Amino acid sequence: MSSVTDRRGVLSAQRRRDRLVRGRPRLLFLTPAVVLVGPLAPLPFALTVGRGFLDDAVVDPSFAGLSSYARLVTDPVIVRSSINTLFWLVGTVVIPVGLGLAIAALTNSVSWGKYARLAIVLPYALSGTAVAVVWNFVLQDTGALNSLFAWDRPRRPRPVLAAELAR
Secondary structure, three states: OOHHHHHHHHHHHHHHHHHHHHHHHHHHHHHHHHHHHHHHOOHHHHHHHHHOOEOOOOOOOOEOOOHHHHHHHHOHHHHHHHHHHHHHHHHHHHHHHHHHHHHHHHHHOOOOHHHHHHHHHHHHHHHHHHHHHHHHHHHOOOOHHHHHHOOOOOOOOOOHHHHHHHO
16 A cells, blocks of 8 residues: 555544544434434334234223234225225325426426426415415405404404404
């Protein structure tokens, strides 16, 4: 090995050591969360699986073995519910994420990609904005809700929500 390679190796090791030293405060802040959440996160799962080996008695349950799990896979209502849940999962998570990734990958390298992404994202953004504008109109002091309740006094609107907000 030459001295340049050794020097480069020493600098690289020094930089790694400096990164570790700078990262220690982050690890110190992370440690309580890992210590508390690490053992406690799987606890409800383990208790649920353990409860599955007992019968349905609330007071003094007895050991039932795998009968609960056998009933779980043979009950047609639970099987149908599980299939519906899988369809819902695919329809609401897998398909939108897959389409989003495909559209992002396809529109990333073309010159008109930002306009295509805008055309896809704009309806989502506008729907929330439109709902906010409509509710703002409905809930104003002179808005539709107060006009409805103050139909006999059209010149002096009665703020319905003002009394609730003042509490």
